[in-house]
Amino acid sequence: xxxxxxxxxxxxxxxxxxxxxxxxxxxxxxxxxxxxxxxxxxxxxxxxxxxxxxxxxxxxxxxxxxxxxxxxxxxxxxxxxxxxxxxxxxxxxxxxxxxxxxxxxxxxxxxxxxxxxxxxxxxxxxxxxxxxxxxxxxxxxxxxxxxxxxxxxxxxxxxxxxxxxxxxxxxxxxxxxxxxxxxxxxxxxxxxxxxxxxxxxxxxxxxxxxxxxxxxxxxxxxxxxxxxxxxxxxxxxxxxxxxxxxxxxxxxxxxxxxxxxxxxxxxxxxxxxxxxxxxxxxxxxxxxxxxxxxxxxxxxxxxxxxxxxxxxxxxxxxxxxxxxxxxxxxxxxxxxxxxxxxxxxxxxxxxxxxxxxxxxxxxxxxxxxxxxxxxxxxxxxxxxxxxxxxxxxxxxxxxxxxxxxxxxxxxxxxxxxxxxxxxxxxxxxxxxxxxxxxxxxxxxxxxxxxxxxxxxxxxxxxxxxxxxxxxxxxxxxxxxxxxxxxxxxxxxxxxxxxxxxxxxxxxxxxxxxxxxxxxxxxxxxxxxxxxxxxxxxxxxxxxxxxxxxxxxxxxxxxxxxxxxxxxxxxxxxxxxxxxxxxxxxxxxxxxxxxxxxxxxxxxxxxxxxxxxxxxxxxxxxxxxxxxxxxxxxxxxxxxxxxxxxxxxxxxxxxxxx
Amino acid sequence: xxxxxxxxxxxxxxxxxxxxxxxxxxxxxxxxxxxxxxxxxxxxxxxxxxxxxxxxxxxxxxxxxxxxxxxxxxx
Numbered sequence: 001x002x003x004x005x006x007x008x009x010x011x012x013x014x015x016x017x018x019x020x021x022x023x024x025x026x027x028x029x030x031x032x033x034x035x036x037x038x039x040x041x042x043x044x045x046x047x048x049x050x051x052x053x054x055x056x057x058x059x060x061x062x063x064x065x066x067x068x069x070x071x072x073x074x075x076x077x078x079x080x081x082x083x084x085x086x087x088x089x090x091x092x093x094x095x096x097x098x099x100x101x102x103x104x105x106x107x108x109x110x111x112x113x114x115x116x117x118x119x120x121x122x123x124x125x126x127x128x129x130x131x132x133x134x135x136x137x138x139x140x141x142x143x144x145x146x147x148x149x150x151x152x153x154x155x156x157x158x159x160x161x162x163x164x165x166x167x168x169x170x171x172x173x174x175x176x177x178x179x180x181x182x183x184x185x186x187x188x189x190x191x192x193x194x195x196x197x198x199x200x201x202x203x204x205x206x207x208x209x210x211x212x213x214x215x216x217x218x219x220x221x222x223x224x225x226x227x228x229x230x231x232x233x234x235x236x237x238x239x240x241x242x243x244x245x246x247x248x249x250x251x252x253x254x255x256x257x258x259x260x261x262x263x264x265x266x267x268x269x270x271x272x273x274x275x276x277x278x279x280x281x282x283x284x285x286x287x288x289x290x291x292x293x294x295x296x297x298x299x300x301x302x303x304x305x306x307x308x309x310x311x312x313x314x315x316x317x318x319x320x321x322x323x324x325x326x327x328x329x330x331x332x333x334x335x336x337x338x339x340x341x342x343x344x345x346x347x348x349x350x351x352x353x354x355x356x357x358x359x360x361x362x363x364x365x366x367x368x369x370x371x372x373x374x375x376x377x378x379x380x381x382x383x384x385x386x387x388x389x390x391x392x393x394x395x396x397x398x399x400x401x402x403x404x405x406x407x408x409x410x411x412x413x414x415x416x417x418x419x420x421x422x423x424x425x426x427x428x429x430x431x432x433x434x435x436x437x438x439x440x441x442x443x444x445x446x447x448x449x450x451x452x453x454x455x456x457x458x459x460x461x462x463x464x465x466x467x468x469x470x471x472x473x474x475x476x477x478x479x480x481x482x483x484x485x486x487x488x489x490x491x492x493x494x495x496x497x498x499x500x501x502x503x504x505x506x507x508x509x510x511x512x513x514x515x516x517x518x519x520x521x522x523x524x525x526x527x528x529x530x531x532x533x534x535x536x537x538x539x540x541x542x543x544x545x546x547x548x549x550x551x552x553x554x555x556x557x558x559x560x561x562x563x564x565x566x567x568x569x570x571x572x573x574x575x576x577x578x579x580x581x582x583x584x585x586x587x588x589x590x591x592x593x594x595x596x597x598x599x600x601x602x603x604x605x606x607x608x609x610x611x612x613x614x615x616x617x618x619x620x621x622x623x624x625x626x627x628x629x630x631x632x633x634x635x636x637x638x639x640x641x642x643x644x645x646x647x648x649x650x651x652x653x654x655x656x657x
Numbered sequence: 658x659x660x661x662x663x664x665x666x667x668x669x670x671x672x673x674x675x676x677x678x679x680x681x682x683x684x685x686x687x688x689x690x691x692x693x694x695x696x697x698x699x700x701x702x703x704x705x706x707x708x709x710x711x712x713x714x715x716x717x718x719x720x721x722x723x724x725x726x727x728x729x730x731x732x
Contacts, residue, residue, distance in 0.1 A: 072673060072720075097678050219719055219721055223719075226720045317689060320674055322673070
């Protein structure tokens with residue numbers, strides 16, 4: 001048996017046509033599934049110039065190639081579409097249980113185009129696929145609507161639902177797609193695309209088994225990882241209070257060394273992403289005060305309130321996405337934090353703690369826990385929403401947003417109650433909230449401040465909360481990935497943990513090196529970033545998770561799992577060629593839609609122009625444009641424009657698409 | 658009532674939930690079983706009455722910690 005079904009479901013909401021198509025084996029061998037299959041379909045089926053919020057845009061829900069096989073940490077799905085924020089390639093990645101549910105219906109992916117005349121949802125099980133009326137749940141928040149749709153479609157199998165909340169319904173460009181009670185495929189504006197199609201939800205209740213080539217070999221690899229994960233522990237006396245000291249040491253290091261990715265496993269297993277809450281602030285990894293501040297501003301009297309131990313105190317139980325042996329998630333009791341409005345929530349992530357914490361100079365942890373749930377239910381991206389709030393606070397400081405424009409809110413830095421009120425206005429598109437509801441880029445245009453230093457984006461997208469001045473390799477990925485501003489592609493820290501050079505012939509070994517060297521454009525740095533890009537596309541084609549990727553190739557054995565799942569017996573170099581093909585096709589999509597890759601360059605403030613005057617990143621500047629060009633050159637793309645060369649397209653078999 | 662039910666060896670379970678999703682009848686749920694200092698939740702047979710003993714959960718388990726136990730006295 002294969003690890004993929006070889007079938008894809010297509011739904012046209014304008015005509016009501018629903019049909020399945022068989023996908024040839026060679027497509028999977030060249031693109032895997034997940035983001036690769038998504039790119040293969042969307043590049044060919046979305047016409048150039050299509051309105052991202054119109055009928056010609058196609059929204060794909062794609063499972064990973066390894067999802068449902070006996071591999072571990074491979075249960076993520078991808079939403080793929082033309083982004084309404086950038087006008088180029090868009091995707092978002094999410095865990096929970098939705099990815100295997102796609103395959104249990106007998107498909108690797110579901111692609112939806114057209115626009116329904118009335119609100120609908122798509123129901124699919126092992127035998128049927130049908131559109132149903134969604135009028136009664138259209139305006140509901142994601143949590144309430146999910147529960148109703150599960151109950152309405154309950155048979156033998158409890159359905160899994162991916163849906164939009166009010167933010168997607170109102171076509172907020174920073175809205176995402178929600179599943180499993182608050183997991184979000186948040187980035188690139190997929191919620192707005194779904195809302196524009198009058199599609200509230202996709203409800204899946206299939207029970208088909210998912211096969212693979214060699215389950216015994218896969219299980220041997222899984223047992224090995226599972227045994228390691230059980231042993232990845234710190235002594236119980238080590239508490240979250242140690243992180244600021246660790247961060248200070250990391251921020252002061254002059255040299256970097258390869259690390260064992262086991263450390264990522266240890267931190268994720270115990271705390272989750274919040275392990276970086278205070279560590280990142282003292283190291284310089286965490287942006288502060290809309291990227292213009294430092295730990296001098298958000299000092300101990302502030303960051304002590306974000307100690308991850310405080311969040312673990314309200315964690316009722318851990319939460320694992322499907323097939324995950326790490327378990328970074330949690331279910332938290334937020335009754336107190338929300339003054340009784342909600343009972344529980346998915347544990348807040350580091351990204352959310354940062355955009356609504358240090359980026360907004362807010363030290364009120366309860367407000368962050370509350371906002372997290374508000375946004376999960378609304379289906380709005382917490383990175384983008386928090387970044388937009390921080391932008392608004394600086395606009396208020398500058399007098400660009402006046403008290404009258406702010407509907408009476410005091411938008412001073414760190415005013416938690418005003419930030420809560422502002423978020424509610426953004427979700428409802430009420431007053432100043434409507435100005436901000438589509439993110440920083442649109443808000444800046446509406447306010448007439450485009451190009452000002454406090455407009456902080458990569459290609460119009462709010463960046464993830466890791467400071468590009470702290471890690472220039474991250475700055476490259478923020479700027480060159482077809483989904484700009486994405487913190488999940490690559491960084492020096494990722495590279496040093498993944499140990500790609502131990503399996504991939506052309507990946508440069510990472511010995512001890514001077515941190516200062518990272519700030520100088522070089523061929524070696526560029527090849528590292530190319531390797532990370534290729535590998536991440538493999539991960540996203542397989543359904544893998546970033547945090548498994550960070551464990552490194554000697555713990556999370558992606559190449560070996562892929563061979564066992566498919567029987568292909570490819571070498572790591574051959575798999576990296578697939579990653580290169582996927583990434584190049586994503587770039588070709590963006591260029592087909594007439595978007596200039598150089599426009600994805602990070603804002604000057606993110607590159608240290610002008611440099612910070614205090615903190616671990618004091619005086620640091622990243623020569624980003626030169627680094628982008630070197631990355632493009634080593635990818636086989638035009639060095640000046642970022643357009644894949646004819647030779648590269650031919651080599652990868654993309655010239656005939 | 659099925660004549661076989663899944664039994665989980667929790668000390669080796671990855672808490673990954675694959676079995677819960679694989680079950681065609683949603684018989685399994687994740688719940689605290691009191692063995693983990695991290696508050697992890699593990700699969701338990703929440704609906705034994707609907708379990709058919711099909712063994713799909715055991716077959717799906719990536720780390721092979723589910724066995725199908727024969728119930729005495731059930732035909």
